[in-house]
Each structure stands twice: as C-alpha cells, then as structure tokens.
Amino acid sequence: xxxxxxxxxxxxxxxxxxxxxxxxxxxxxxxxxxxxxxxxxxxxxxxxxxxxxxxxxxxxxxxxxxxxxxxxxxxxxxxxxxxxxxxxxxxxxxxxxxxxxxxxxxxxxxxxxxxxxxxxxxxxxxxxxxxxxxxxxxxxxxxxxxxxxxxxxxxxxxxxxxxxxxxxxxxxxxxxxxxxxxxxxxxxxxxxxxxxxxxxxxxxxxxxxxxxxxxxxxxxxxxxxxxxxxxxxxxxxxxxxxxxxxxxxxxxxxxxxxxxxxxxxxxxxxxxxxxxxxxxxxxxxxxxxxxxxxxxxxxxxxxxxxxxxxxxxxxxxxxxxxxxxxxxxxxxxxxxxxxxxxxxxxxxxxxxxxxxxxxxxxxxxxxxxxxxxxxxxxxxxxxxxxxxxxxxxxxxxxxxxxxxxxxxxxxxxxxxxxxxxx
Amino acid sequence: xxxxxxxxxxxxxxxxxxxxxxxxxxxxxxxxxxxxxxxxxxxxxxxxxxxxxxxxxxxxxxxxxxxxxxxxxxxxxxxxxxxxxxxxxxxxxxxxxxxxxxxxxxxxxxxxxxxxxxxxxxxxxxxxxxxxxxxxxxxxxxxxxxxxxxxxxxxxxxxxxxxxxxxxxxxxxxxxxxxxxxxxxxxxxxxxxxxx
Numbered sequence: 001x002x003x004x005x006x007x008x009x010x011x012x013x014x015x016x017x018x019x020x021x022x023x024x025x026x027x028x029x030x031x032x033x034x035x036x037x038x039x040x041x042x043x044x045x046x047x048x049x050x051x052x053x054x055x056x057x058x059x060x061x062x063x064x065x066x067x068x069x070x071x072x073x074x075x076x077x078x079x080x081x082x083x084x085x086x087x088x089x090x091x092x093x094x095x096x097x098x099x100x101x102x103x104x105x106x107x108x109x110x111x112x113x114x115x116x117x118x119x120x121x122x123x124x125x126x127x128x129x130x131x132x133x134x135x136x137x138x139x140x141x142x143x144x145x146x147x148x149x150x151x152x153x154x155x156x157x158x159x160x161x162x163x164x165x166x167x168x169x170x171x172x173x174x175x176x177x178x179x180x181x182x183x184x185x186x187x188x189x190x191x192x193x194x195x196x197x198x199x200x201x202x203x204x205x206x207x208x209x210x211x212x213x214x215x216x217x218x219x220x221x222x223x224x225x226x227x228x229x230x231x232x233x234x235x236x237x238x239x240x241x242x243x244x245x246x247x248x249x250x251x252x253x254x255x256x257x258x259x260x261x262x263x264x265x266x267x268x269x270x271x272x273x274x275x276x277x278x279x280x281x282x283x284x285x286x287x288x289x290x291x292x293x294x295x296x297x298x299x300x301x302x303x304x305x306x307x308x309x310x311x312x313x314x315x316x317x318x319x320x321x322x323x324x325x326x327x328x329x330x331x332x333x334x335x336x337x338x339x340x341x342x343x344x345x346x347x348x349x350x351x352x353x354x355x356x357x358x359x360x361x362x363x364x365x366x367x368x369x370x371x372x373x374x375x376x377x378x379x380x381x382x383x384x385x386x387x388x389x390x391x392x393x394x395x396x397x398x399x400x401x402x403x404x405x406x407x408x409x410x411x412x413x414x415x416x417x418x419x420x421x422x
Numbered sequence: 423x424x425x426x427x428x429x430x431x432x433x434x435x436x437x438x439x440x441x442x443x444x445x446x447x448x449x450x451x452x453x454x455x456x457x458x459x460x461x462x463x464x465x466x467x468x469x470x471x472x473x474x475x476x477x478x479x480x481x482x483x484x485x486x487x488x489x490x491x492x493x494x495x496x497x498x499x500x501x502x503x504x505x506x507x508x509x510x511x512x513x514x515x516x517x518x519x520x521x522x523x524x525x526x527x528x529x530x531x532x533x534x535x536x537x538x539x540x541x542x543x544x545x546x547x548x549x550x551x552x553x554x555x556x557x558x559x560x561x562x563x564x565x566x567x568x569x570x571x572x573x574x575x576x577x578x579x580x581x582x583x584x585x586x587x588x589x590x591x592x593x594x595x596x597x598x599x600x601x602x603x604x605x606x607x608x609x610x611x612x613x614x615x616x617x618x
Binding site for chain 1: 439
C-alpha cells in the first residue's frame, strides 16, 4: 500500500513535469498569392507610404508608433511587392501583400510577434485625412493631407475585427545602417514558416526587416559548400530521416536525396543561396560565416563570382567572408590569392588590423567599446555587432549611433529602432 | 541544514544542439521559530553566478503521516562574466517563490513530498560594457513542481533526492544566454542533498 502511494505520487509529479514540454507552433494564418505586379500602388505611391506612423488604435498590442517599408522580391521580370510594418513590441511585424482585386489601395496579410507564437490576419486601406475626414487615397493629395493606413487585425480568431489606425508622422530615418538577419533571415526556433539557412528564408529576409543576411557555410564530403548551422544533422534542424553525423560525412547528392530541413526545404548549396540573393532579392549584404575546416578556395570562388555578377547587374551588393576563429583565419591565410576577397573578422582589433579586414565584428556582450569602434572606423572599417536580440540593448546600441550595423535574429526590432530614430 | 548539488538541464531552445547539465552547489538551512513556523535560507552557487534565497514556511501535520506547508522565498541572484573578447557582462535580479507542499511519511525512515511553486520576477538588471538595461516590477515568470524523497543514507546520515520541473520564461542560471523567448521553457532539475 505504501509502495503504491509512493509510485502514485511519483507518477503524478512526473506527469506534471513532462506535460510542461509544450510544442510551440505559429503557422502563418494567411495564404499569400505572391502575384507579381503592384496594382494601384504605383512606385510613387509606394514611396509615399514608406515612413513612421503613429498608432491610434492597436497601440496596446503594437506600441505607439510603427515603421512602414516596402520591399520586393523578383523572378526575372516579375516583381512581387510587400509592405512590412515593424513594431517595437515583442519583435512584432506585419507582412502584407497588395490586394490587386480591391477597388481601392488595399493590402492584406498577417502579423506575428517573434518572441512568442502570437499571430493573426490583418488588412489595411490607404486613406488621406483631410479636414478631419478620411477619404480614399488616390495618389493625388493636398499638402495639408495626412496619410492614414486604416485597417483591422485579429488575435487568432481568423476574422480581423480589431481596428488599427496608423497616421503618417515622418519619413524613415535615411541614415545608412546594415540590418543583418542571422541564419539567412531568422532562427528555426522562432517559428517562422521557413527554415533557417534555407533559400525560402533568404527570400523572406527583407520582409522581416533585413538589408543583409548571415549564412552558415560548411562543406559536404565532396567539397560542395552548403548552408547548415549545427555541427551535426539533428531533429532541431532537419526532419527525421535516420541519418546522423556531420555534414561532411555526406555527399551533396546524399543530402539532397535524403535530408529535408525542418520546414521541408532542401539544404541549399552556397551557390543556390547566392544566386537567390543576387537574382531574387534586394539584399545588399551577405556575411558568409565560415563554419568549415579546411581550404577556403571554393567559397572564395563563389564569393568572387557572385560579387562580380551583382556588380554587372548594377547591384550594390557586398558578399564578405566572415572569420570567426583562428581556424577560419588559417583557412583564409592559406588562399593562394587574396585579392577581391573582402573579409570580416570577429576576433580582436589587432587580429582584424593584421588581416586588413574590411569589417570588424565584435560580440555585443562586450558592450559599446566606443574607443575601439571609433579607431576602427577612423581606419576605414565598418563595425558590426553580433548576435544581438535583446530589445532594450538593440535600442541602446542604435541610440549610441557608433556601429555600422547589427546582426540579429530579430531584424524587425533592429529595423523598428533604426527607422524610427530621429 | 543540508549540503548537496542541483543539476539543471538546458532547454534546447537556448543551447540548440548542445545539451548541458549544469551543476550548482546547493546549501539549505531551516530554523524553527515556533512549532509550526520556520525561517529558511538557501544558497546555490556556480561561483560565477549565485543565488541566495530567504523565506518563511508554515507547516501543519494533518495526521501522523501527512503534513501540509505553505511558504514564500525571496531570492536574489547575481552573475558576472569577464572573458577577453567575449564577455564584459554582468546581471542581477530578484525573484519571489510562493509555494505549497504536501508531505507523507511513507515508513518510519522514508518521507516523500510534493511541492508546487509560482515563480515571480521582481527586478532584473543587465549590463554589457557601459550599457545597462533594467526591468523593474513584479511579473509572472512561470511555475515549478518538485518531488522529493528523504531517506537514510549511512549510519545516522540522511539524504534527500528530488526532481524539480520548472517551466519558466527566465532561469537565472542561464542569464548569459540572453533568452528573448516570451514563452515558457522547460528546465528539469535533479536535486541531491546530504542532511547535516
């Protein structure tokens, strides 16, 4: 009897404990048509919409002000325009597409808060406020008119009924600043609908607020550079497949045949990733994080090929090789020719100077390091910090105004604080 | 008084493919103020980060086998990391743990108890170099359940062995990982103490 009590208690506590292992999900509650074209949103109207807006309905959920910015992806001559809204609350953002069926200037899509799993649908119409009245905006406006995004969002009900009103305040902060999305756009653990280090997330990166992406590069057994973060194949990143071990134990063909990332994508080659950046996005910066041991020549060749291809396409794109360790530096120093090979050094200032690196990237946990940052900038280098996700620290780093960019899992927060800075 | 160790496993959301079980020294002290009221103290330390809790507990026997107890602990934690080119960071905070326990004397020598507690954040301060952020104000952080077994070990020596399942947004032992998740993560803990 006593033994039974003991096992009963143990069972109850174990059940309570194990039931705490919640599996979080945040499926996107909206089907994007990804239809090319801009409908009634001419380029002039799109430029007018970019800006900082006051939030008069919905501020409890999304804060008192937000930043609106158009982004695009393109396939050949087809361009898909998206409107993003960046909120300073809980890494919140809206991703909206043009509603080409509507008679008015309308967008619809979804919102998400990256720090938790909250999400919902949203739609807005563009209006002009004239003498206190809201009128449909047509692109023709008086100087005294104020632009208003008038719409609704939902909090998981599936039917947007919460009113949200955004009133134009001022243009976005135009100061140059590199917003770099970690792992191609964001971590798998942040429940995005695309896996980290996938082609799909690279295409989403701009919508999430990024100007650039950081990609983790490793070699397969047959020396193909591919994107993958962890040391081993594991269920955090890939679907169950029976394979284990490191990426370099498998040929690219084996990975392509048997391995799918957690959201179903193939592990991309570095070449596929760079091709996507150049051909399909407006991204202007790629940070190749060297997670491999051994020769760097193949990565260098791809860096040079796609930097050149971007230049020929008139793109202002910088692809740089990141050196996070002494092993990566040794690989870089082993290159036969280092010309046209821009690099970023994550180690100390002396090592960065010794390598003549173009960019110095210290950890944010070292703080602002004002003297060192100013010295490196005076020598013509850019200085980025990584990987900074804490909202209040992002606000302070941007407020300090010393750095040229921030690498973050939450590019939407960085975008919010950068664009709203006056 | 008891002295032992607590082993905490890292949630995969924070350490990704790396799974760690971090040990901490665990020292507990309890002093009776009246027959049913006790003052309690607890120190957990990993040297670079430590936690000191002080509290009170009121316990009442239901019969000669069962007892119930309620109490509240107030804890302060502090951590610092100074590693060249990696960390120039420190953090500290205050937390509160109201709790209730149910105990059962299984045999003359063997006791079992189950405890439920709420985890409340009271204050948080974090610094990186010269930058400082603070989060003052009480807010819910999570909850925890503990199952403890107390039995003889050797001669007059007794030991307590337990499992604690904490489900919280923030765990002081992992302050330097700077979790940004606004969702509760699971922190299983194994507790082992010699009762002195």
